[in-house]
Amino acid sequence: MWVTLAVLAPVAVVAQAPPASVSTDLVVIRELTETAPVLSQIVAGRDSAVATRVAGVVAEVPVRVGDRVVAGEEMVVLDRELLQIDLEGALAAEAEAEAGLEAAEARLIVAQRGFERADALRGSAAFSQGIAEDREGALAEAIGLRAQSAARILAARAALSRARYNLE
Numbered sequence: 001m002w003v004t005l006a007v008l009a010p011v012a013v014v015a016q017a018p019p020a021s022v023s024t025d026l027v028v029i030r031e032l033t034e035t036a037p038v039l040s041q042i043v044a045g046r047d048s049a050v051a052t053r054v055a056g057v058v059a060e061v062p063v064r065v066g067d068r069v070v071a072g073e074e075m076v077v078l079d080r081e082l083l084q085i086d087l088e089g090a091l092a093a094e095a096e097a098e099a100g101l102e103a104a105e106a107r108l109i110v111a112q113r114g115f116e117r118a119d120a121l122r123g124s125a126a127f128s129q130g131i132a133e134d135r136e137g138a139l140a141e142a143i144g145l146r147a148q149s150a151a152r153i154l155a156a157r158a159a160l161s162r163a164r165y166n167l168e
Helices: 081-118 129-167
Strands: 058-060
Touching: 081 129
Parallel strands: none
Antiparallel strands: none
16 A cells, blocks of 8 residues: 655645636628718809700710710710601601591581572472582581691691701
């Protein structure tokens, strides 16, 4: 049997601080943005309104932000295709209105002749009051249709003028 003896030497005892408290938190991955307030002012050398004569689709913008422009300088180019289509439609409407006027004038001539024949029979045994009234009504209708056709020509020509103006 073996016996071990330990010699104890006097040791200085020092007081220790209590253990530090530690806390943990859940780690989350997210985007972090920082903002800083800044006061500034942007002042244009000149403020101007820009407008086109007609509404349309912009095909090209030949100027860039910051470019200097002078009065009358082209700043946008509109697509002319739709404006050309409008012009062609106005030309067709004018032709249609003119054809309608020709038809109305022909109808007026026929109605005028029918009325004159019926009126020439007035006082004879072949005269019919009903037929005379029908012819008079047809004549009045033909006069109205001619006036309506003339007005359609005026409207078609106004639309044609506007379409030409828009294309300039």
